[in-house]
Structures are given as C-alpha cells and as structure tokens.
Amino acid sequence: MAEPVRSLLLAGVGGQGVVLASMIVAETLLRAGYDVKQSEVHGMAQRGGSVFSHIRFGPAVESPLVPEGTAEVLAAFEWAEALRWLQYVRPGGAVVADVRRVVPPGACSDRRAWLSSYPVIDATVLREREVKAHLIDATALAADLGNVRAANSVVLGALAAYLDVGRDYWESTIADLVPRGTAEVNLAAFRSGAEAPAALIDLPAPETGTGFVPARIEVNESWCKVCDICSRVCPEYCLDLDGDTRLVVVAPDACTGCRLCEMLCPDFAITIHHEGQVPALATTGAGP
Amino acid sequence: MTDVRDYLREWAMPHVLCPGCAHGTILRAFLEAVKRLELDPDKLAMVAGIGCSSRLIGYVDFCTLHATHGRAPAFATGLKLARPDMTVAVVTGDGDGLAIGGNHLIHAARRNVDLTVLLLNNSIYGMTGGQAAPTSPAGSVASTAPAGTAEAPFDACKLLEGAGASFVARVMAVDPIMSTNVMVEALSHRGFSFVEVISDCPEYFGRYNALGSGAEMLAWMARKEAGVAAALANKRYVNHVPTASDTSGLATGVFHREERPVFTGLSTQAAR
Numbered sequence: 001m002a003e004p005v006r007s008l009l010l011a012g013v014g015g016q017g018v019v020l021a022s023m024i025v026a027e028t029l030l031r032a033g034y035d036v037k038q039s040e041v042h043g044m045a046q047r048g049g050s051v052f053s054h055i056r057f058g059p060a061v062e063s064p065l066v067p068e069g070t071a072e073v074l075a076a077f078e079w080a081e082a083l084r085w086l087q088y089v090r091p092g093g094a095v096v097a098d099v100r101r102v103v104p105p106g107a108c109s110d111r112r113a114w115l116s117s118y119p120v121i122d123a124t125v126l127r128e129r130e131v132k133a134h135l136i137d138a139t140a141l142a143a144d145l146g147n148v149r150a151a152n153s154v155v156l157g158a159l160a161a162y163l164d165v166g167r168d169y170w171e172s173t174i175a176d177l178v179p180r181g182t183a184e185v186n187l188a189a190f191r192s193g194a195e196a197p198a199a200l201i202d203l204p205a206p207e208t209g210t211g212f213v214p215a216r217i218e219v220n221e222s223w224c225k226v227c228d229i230c231s232r233v234c235p236e237y238c239l240d241l242d243g244d245t246r247l248v249v250v251a252p253d254a255c256t257g258c259r260l261c262e263m264l265c266p267d268f269a270i271t272i273h274h275e276g277q278v279p280a281l282a283t284t285g286a287g288p
Numbered sequence: 289m290t291d292v293r294d295y296l297r298e299w300a301m302p303h304v305l306c307p308g309c310a311h312g313t314i315l316r317a318f319l320e321a322v323k324r325l326e327l328d329p330d331k332l333a334m335v336a337g338i339g340c341s342s343r344l345i346g347y348v349d350f351c352t353l354h355a356t357h358g359r360a361p362a363f364a365t366g367l368k369l370a371r372p373d374m375t376v377a378v379v380t381g382d383g384d385g386l387a388i389g390g391n392h393l394i395h396a397a398r399r400n401v402d403l404t405v406l407l408l409n410n411s412i413y414g415m416t417g418g419q420a421a422p423t424s425p426a427g428s429v430a431s432t433a434p435a436g437t438a439e440a441p442f443d444a445c446k447l448l449e450g451a452g453a454s455f456v457a458r459v460m461a462v463d464p465i466m467s468t469n470v471m472v473e474a475l476s477h478r479g480f481s482f483v484e485v486i487s488d489c490p491e492y493f494g495r496y497n498a499l500g501s502g503a504e505m506l507a508w509m510a511r512k513e514a515g516v517a518a519a520l521a522n523k524r525y526v527n528h529v530p531t532a533s534d535t536s537g538l539a540t541g542v543f544h545r546e547e548r549p550v551f552t553g554l555s556t557q558a559a560r
Contacts, residue, residue: 222302227502229506231503266310266311267312
C-alpha cells in the first residue's frame with residue numbers, strides 16, 4: 001500500500017495572492033519529489049471575491065479535488081474564508097488563518113448589519129471541530145516587514161510548519177516565483193510566519209453583540225444653508241429637505257456613520273457622533 | 289483637537305458663501321490636513337486676496353492676512369522671508385490667482401518660495417457677478433459672454449509647473465479625503481506647492497450654464513467628466529468650442545514634485 005494522497009486547501013480573497021501562494025506550494029512539493037495536482041478558481045474574484053485552491057500530493061495523485069473532511073491543512077488568508085472551508089479539514093487537521101477581515105461586498109449591501117453578519121473571530125469555533133488552530137496576524141507581520149502584500153508568504157511560512165518539506169525547497173521556490181524585486185521581503189515574511197509561535201495568538205475576548213456602533217447625526221441649523229448636498233450624497237437616505245427651507249434627519253436609525261455628509265458639507269453644519277469606539281475594519285489586526 | 293471646527297472663528301460663522309458652493313468643503317479638507325499635521329495655529333499664516341475663495345481666511349483662527357486683489361503670493365513671500373519659522377498658505381481663486389495676480393503667482397513659483405498655494409477653481413468670477421474667468425471653458429456662458437466665451441482656458445497646473453513650482457497637484461472638492469491627503473503632502477513639501485482644487489459655482493456658473501444646483505455640480509465632478517466641458521457639451525444652446533481637454537478628462541493627483549533650492553531672500557538655500 002502506497003503512501004496515501006495528502007490534501008491541502010488554500011482560501012482567501014481576490015487580491016491577496018492565493019493563486020500565487022498555491023503555485024508556490026505546488027512547485028515546492030514537486031521539487032521535493034512528490035506528484036502534485038492543483039486546482040484553483042481564479043478570474044472570478046478580481047478583487048474582494050472568494051478564491052480557493054485545492055492541492056493534493058503524494059507518490060501518485062489521480063485527482064486534484066479535495067473531498068470534504070480530508071484536508072490536512074487549511075491555509076486561510078482571511079478569517080471568514082477559513083470558516084467557509086472549515087468542513088474540508090479532517091479531524092485532527094490544522095487551520096492556519098490570518099485574522100485579517102475583508103468584508104465581502106454582499107455583506108455591505110446592508111451597511112448597518114454587515115458588522116453583525118461578519119463572523120466573529122473566535123477560536124472556539126475551531127476547537128469544537130477538533131482541529132489545530134493556528135491564528136496569526138499575518139497582515140500585521142507583513143506590514144512590519146514593509147510590504148503588506150507579503151502577508152500570503154507569512155501564511156505560507158505557518159503552513160510549512162505542518163509539512164515535512166525542507167526549508168530549502170520552500171525558499172528557493174519563493175525566490176523563483178514571487179514578482180521580481182520582492183523576493184527579499186517575501187522570504188523574510190515566510191520566515192516570520194514559520195517562526196511565529198505555533199499557538200493561538202492573543203485573541204480578544206470573543207466578540208459579542210452586533211458590533212455595530214450607532215452613529216448620530218447632528219445638524220447645526222443656524223449654519224445650514226439647505227444646499228441639498230448632504231441629502232444627495234447620503235447612501236442611506238438619512239437626510240432630506242423639508243420643502244426648501246429646512247434640512248431634516250428623516251431616518252436617524254439608518255445612519256452608518258460614514259461621515260460623507262459631514263465631510264462634504266460646505267457649511268460645517270453636520271456632525272456625526274459615534275456612540276462608542278469605531279471598529280477598525282479591513283485593516284490589520286484581529287480586534288473589533 | 290477633536291474637531292476641525294475648533295480652528296474656526298465661530299463668531300464669524302456661518303460664512304457668506306452661497307448654498308452649494310464647495311469652497312467650504314475645501315476649507316474643511318484643508319483644516320483636516322492642518323489637524324493631521326498638528327500645525328500650531330499660531331505658526332500658521334493664511335494669506336488671501338480678493339474673491340469668494342479669499343473670503344475663507346476670514347473664518348479660520350490662524351494668523352490671517354487679507355491682501356490686495358491678486359497680490360496674496362507677494363504678501364505671502366514677504367511674510368515667509370520675514371518669518372521663515374511660519375507655515376504660510378495662500379488661498380486664491382482662478383480669477384484672483386490667474387488673471388489679476390497671474391504674475392505674482394508665477395513669479396512666486398519661479399522663485400520657489402516655501403509657500404502652499406490653494407487655487408480654488410470654480411471657472412468663473414463669482415463675487416463680482418459671474419464674468420468669464422481665465423478658466424471658463426470655451427463655450428461656457430458668463431455675464432460677459434452671453435453667447436459663450438470664445439477663449440480657451442488656462443490649465444493652471446501646467447502653467448505653474450512651467451513657472452517652476454516644485455509641487456503641483458490637482459484635486460476635486462467632491463473628494464475631501466484625497467483633497468486632505470494631497471494638502472498634507474503640499475504643506476509638508478519644502479518649496480512652492482501648488483494645489484488646484486476644482487470647486488463649483490452654482491450661483492453663477494451653474495445657473496448660467498444650466499448645470500443644476502451645487503449638489504448636481506458635485507455629482508458631475510464626482511464622475512470626473514472632462515471638467516465642465518463635457519457637461520457643457522450636452523447643452524445645445526451653448527456655443528460649444530471643443531478643446532483638447534474635452535476628451536482627455538480632468539486628471540487629478542500630484543503631477544510634479546521636485547526638490548530644488550528654496551528662495552529665502554538674501555540667498556538661496558540648498559533644498560533639504
């Protein structure tokens with residue numbers, strides 16, 4: 001009986017370099033002497049869409065597709081994508097995930113709700129599935145190295161820790177495949193991912209509640225000239241004119257706090273008050 | 289400092305500008321830049337000449353100098369030479385800066401005085417009654433051009449780059465975030481920084497050319513139509529004279545940046 005075929009999954013969001021990372025994994029495994037088959041979805045996610053890649057390797061591989069519940073390691077470049085592919089990981093397998101959030105465009109259609117619909121970053125979800133959880137702030141690590149786009153190499157470094165393939169194979173492949181001029185930062189990123197403690201990073205307490213920070217619109221009527229700019233630009237139709245004489249906040253609860261009206265008001269008449277800490281989303285870090 | 293309104297002379301507000309005029313939006317973007325750079329209000333001087341845009345300095349609680357028509361760059365040069373420790377910003381308009389004070393502007397640029405000049409371009413003389421300005425697109429209607437102006441307009445950024453400005457950029461009032469970002473760059477630049485800000489004049493330019501309210505003018509600005517030329521092209525009653533800029537669109541961003549010796553009066557000092 002030959003060695004079984006082993007499976008890996010890479011998942012992320014368009015623009016993060018999932019396909020390149022997948023090519024690096026496949027090429028590394030080839031150079032290490034395995035038969036490798038790789039399949040990916042690409043082109044549909046120019047930016048911001050879901051991108052994944054299946055990789056299977058072993059002495060002889062017949063099909064590139066990873067059956068559910070068999071992946072040895074899931075390398076996710078984004079938190080929600082990690083959850084999306086979780087059922088493909090076999091019991092006892094590992095999930096390497098960047099805790100970066102990229103909110104999908106679909107979830108933004110209701111901007112008041114998207115904060116609540118985005119899954120909370122909570123490692124207990126992974127523990128319940130009996131997988132090893134390896135959460136890293138790859139984006140922040142890459143940013144520290146000077147190029148956030150090397151975050152995929154950080155995740156690769158963490159992934160490499162779960163595969164018994166020599167470091168030389170990885171590093172030579174990365175140097176050969178990454179865009180010219182970025183080999184140095186990508187290799188540094190790979191090493192920082194490989195050396196990041198193979199344990200949970202310090203996670204914030206599991207998030208509770210909706211995560212939505214209410215915003216309140218204040219109009220200084222003595223400065224407002226009823227020019228209609230704010231009511232035209234508000235994406236949520238919170239503001240409207242009462243006749244041509246007065247600006248009215250018609251839908252105060254719909255305000256998402258985007259501040260477009262405040263920034264474009266020529267008369268300094270609008271103030272948006274955030275009733276609490278504004279979450280830093282789609283940036284680095286795990287925190288809300 | 290939590291709110292840019294703290295930089296305003298609140299007793300002077302609300303300002304005199306017409307409803308829908310984006311000059312106030314531009315002032316806000318500038319104040320955001322001042323806030324981000326944490327400039328000391330007592331070490332920041334704003335100098336202006338005459339016109340709608342120049343009125344803005346009356347509302348900011350910095351050191352302000354309201355100069356004669358078109359001569360703000362000359363006053364600002366003198367101020368900067370006497371007080372090199374101060375950050376000096378000039379607010380001017382397309383008429384004030386390019387017509388009445390055109391020579392002062394280009395020579396301040398040529399000398400590379402360490403000033404930041406915001407030129408608020410609304411394509412018309414607003415304060416004096418809607419006369420055609422050197423930036424009025426060919427074909428646009430003004431009080432002095434009832435059948436549409438026959439002259440070609442200035443491209444202020446090309447003019448200033450040619451004159452020697454060491455930082456040249458253009459932004460649009462409708463994009464306050466980019467405006468602030470560019471103004472931060474301009475204020476940080478050592479040498480003559482020129483930022484043309486595309487504004488609107490709903491009261492004269494918009495009304496004469498049937499371009500709608502301030503909100504509607506900002507909407508076409510947001511679409512980055514080829515300045516007003518494209519908007520005008522759709523107006524059959526405007527005697528539209530096509531110009532090269534009609535098809536090229538209105539570019540925004542930083543067009544030119546160089547380090548070169550800064551004029552300090554007695555001698556030129558090597559650029560940092």
